Amino acid sequence: MLPATVDAAPPPPQAAVSAALTTTSVRVTSGFHGARIVLYGAIFDPAAGPSDVVVIVRGPEQPVRIARKIRVGGVWINSRPVVFRGAPGFYRTASTRPLDQIAGFGVLRRLGAGIDHLAIEAPDEQRVETRYGVRDMVVSRLGADYLEWRQAVVRLKQSAGLYDTDDQGVVFVDRGLFKSEIDLPTVAPIGRYRAQIVLFQHGQPVSQRVCDFTVEKVGAERALYVFAHERPWSYGLASVTIALAAGWAASAAFRRA
Amino acid sequence: LDFYLPIAEISVNAPLLVALGAAVGFISGMFGIGGGFLMTPILVLMGIPPAVAVASLASHVAASSTSSVISYTRARAVDFRMGGVLAAGGAMGSVMGVEVFRWLRLMGQADLVVALSYLIFLGIIGGLMLTESLGSILRARRGDPPPPRRDRRPPWLYGLPLKLRFPRSRLYISVIPPILLGLFVGVLSAVMGVGGGFILVPAMVYVLRMPAGVVVGTSLFQIIITTTLTSVLQAGRNQTVDIVLATLLLIGGVLGAQLGAKASSRFRAEELRAILALIVLAVGLRMGLGLFLTPADPFVLMTGNG
Numbered sequence: 001m002l003p004a005t006v007d008a009a010p011p012p013p014q015a016a017v018s019a020a021l022t023t024t025s026v027r028v029t030s031g032f033h034g035a036r037i038v039l040y041g042a043i044f045d046p047a048a049g050p051s052d053v054v055v056i057v058r059g060p061e062q063p064v065r066i067a068r069k070i071r072v073g074g075v076w077i078n079s080r081p082v083v084f085r086g087a088p089g090f091y092r093t094a095s096t097r098p099l100d101q102i103a104g105f106g107v108l109r110r111l112g113a114g115i116d117h118l119a120i121e122a123p124d125e126q127r128v129e130t131r132y133g134v135r136d137m138v139v140s141r142l143g144a145d146y147l148e149w150r151q152a153v154v155r156l157k158q159s160a161g162l163y164d165t166d167d168q169g170v171v172f173v174d175r176g177l178f179k180s181e182i183d184l185p186t187v188a189p190i191g192r193y194r195a196q197i198v199l200f201q202h203g204q205p206v207s208q209r210v211c212d213f214t215v216e217k218v219g220a221e222r223a224l225y226v227f228a229h230e231r232p233w234s235y236g237l238a239s240v241t242i243a244l245a246a247g248w249a250a251s252a253a254f255r256r257a
Numbered sequence: 258l259d260f261y262l263p264i265a266e267i268s269v270n271a272p273l274l275v276a277l278g279a280a281v282g283f284i285s286g287m288f289g290i291g292g293g294f295l296m297t298p299i300l301v302l303m304g305i306p307p308a309v310a311v312a313s314l315a316s317h318v319a320a321s322s323t324s325s326v327i328s329y330t331r332a333r334a335v336d337f338r339m340g341g342v343l344a345a346g347g348a349m350g351s352v353m354g355v356e357v358f359r360w361l362r363l364m365g366q367a368d369l370v371v372a373l374s375y376l377i378f379l380g381i382i383g384g385l386m387l388t389e390s391l392g393s394i395l396r397a398r399r400g401d402p403p404p405p406r407r408d409r410r411p412p413w414l415y416g417l418p419l420k421l422r423f424p425r426s427r428l429y430i431s432v433i434p435p436i437l438l439g440l441f442v443g444v445l446s447a448v449m450g451v452g453g454g455f456i457l458v459p460a461m462v463y464v465l466r467m468p469a470g471v472v473v474g475t476s477l478f479q480i481i482i483t484t485t486l487t488s489v490l491q492a493g494r495n496q497t498v499d500i501v502l503a504t505l506l507l508i509g510g511v512l513g514a515q516l517g518a519k520a521s522s523r524f525r526a527e528e529l530r531a532i533l534a535l536i537v538l539a540v541g542l543r544m545g546l547g548l549f550l551t552p553a554d555p556f557v558l559m560t561g562n563g
Contacts, residue, residue: 236488
């Protein structure tokens with residue numbers, strides 16, 4: 001056996017990507033109306049090959065409860081709610097071209113790039129059984145409707161501005177220098193976010209970079225939120241006291257007038 | 258001028274909420290109801306999560322009720338003893354109601370039960386009040402004598418044990434009917450996010466046969482006690498009270514309630530009841546309508562995790 005040769009040809013210089021965010025912490029104050037974060041990045045590629053950039057932003061994971069409206073005796077009621085896990089509270093992909101033109105199905109799936117490749121599951125609905133003689137098949141109680149449920153999760157999140165795909169969301173502003181804008185809606189969940197920047201060449205990811213940022217309540221908003229969750233009973237008493245005092249004050253003011 | 262609500266986690270227009278609070282407070286002071294049955298549906302339509310709307314509203318209702326109860330107390334129009342008995346039942350009811358609501362949310366049926374309760378209760382109460390008040394308005398127009406007042410109170414009101422004297426209402430009845438009434442209203446108040454005045458007021462007039470003069474003040478007094486309790490329970494148990502939302506609403510609410518209480522003396526009682534009946538019917542039908550219309554999207558996301 002010959003040892004593997006390393007000197008057949010000089011390895012092509014590796015392309016690399018680098019990126020940074022204009023903000024690493026989004027502050028939620030009383031005037032919070034959503035936020036825009038700008039991501040700048042650069043590609044270092046001595047070979048100057050054709051490059052594509054995909055930016056995937058994920059927010060903190062939030063389980064989703066979803067119900068289907070069904071008609072019973074002329075009245076629309078909710079079905080039993082189904083819980084989907086693995087759904088990020090915020091998800092956005094931005095790319096230089098449509099994702100399916102940049103890379104193949106398997107590559108995108110492994111990266112979790114694109115809404116279709118998000119690992120959203122309803123584990124409580126699944127059970128393992130033997131079907132057609134095949135053991136350990138994962139079967140969902142939602143049956144054939146499973147895809148429809150999953151699509152509904154995505155559709156409702158999209159209409160709330162929480163899920164988005166922008167296939168022109170990454171633009172080159174100069175040679176090797178690109179930019180992408182991340183818009184967070186007011187309803188964006190509080191927590192840690194991760195932006196994953198992937199450089200593609202010839203359909204393969206060749207370089208990756210990760211930038212984290214946080215969305216957090218600050219000032220009075222944070223103080224009230226912490227108060228409400230850490231000392232809920234005192235919080236309740238305080239809010240009722242304000243209410244009763246305000247009622248009394250208004251009455252006293254009007255009496256004098 | 259938008260405000261971010263720290264618990265509801267959405268942004269709302271502050272002047273709009275204050276104006277809304279004032280409008281509902283006006284109706285509240287005028288008719289002696291909490292106004293929750295109006296406010297809850299409006300807040301939910303504005304996109305505030307129902308659980309937060311219901312819980313935060315309780316303290317708004319408490320504020321505007323306090324504001325008008327003080328005026329009624331000066332006019333000696335509050336039966337504190339009756340209010341206390343009703344509130345004892347109401348306290349038990351709201352503890353039960355908060356638990357029932359938690360369970361309903363877990364089953365995903367909270368929307369259905371809330372919409373059905375609005376349709377059924379507001380529909381029945383509004384319909385009855387409208388018929389009755391239109392009848393007396395018409396009689397007054399034609400100059401007919403009022404029908405002989407049926408002073409014969411239902412015998413079961415007197416046959417029950419545990420009688421108590423209510424001097425302000427000129428009643429000597431068992432405490433069981435008022436406690437049951439309070440209990441029922443307490444459950445509804447937690448489930449529907451209402452004070453329950455729209456049920457209490459007619460029940461006090463037609464079932465307990467209390468004199469009309471003390472009904473409104475007493476109902477408001479009992480509403481303060483139940484909503485105060487509900488508000489603390491919701492904050493402690495579910496962390497769903499948004500203090501910023503509640504404060505914005507009650508700034509307008511307390512002022513509106515004062516003006517409403519003043520305005521109410523300019524109208525005749527049956528005219529007031531007819532207007533209230535129309536409002537109640539309209540809200541009930543609007544909430545119930547959603548049950549029959551085909552939804553725009555067959556799926557719905559549920560907020561919270563139970």
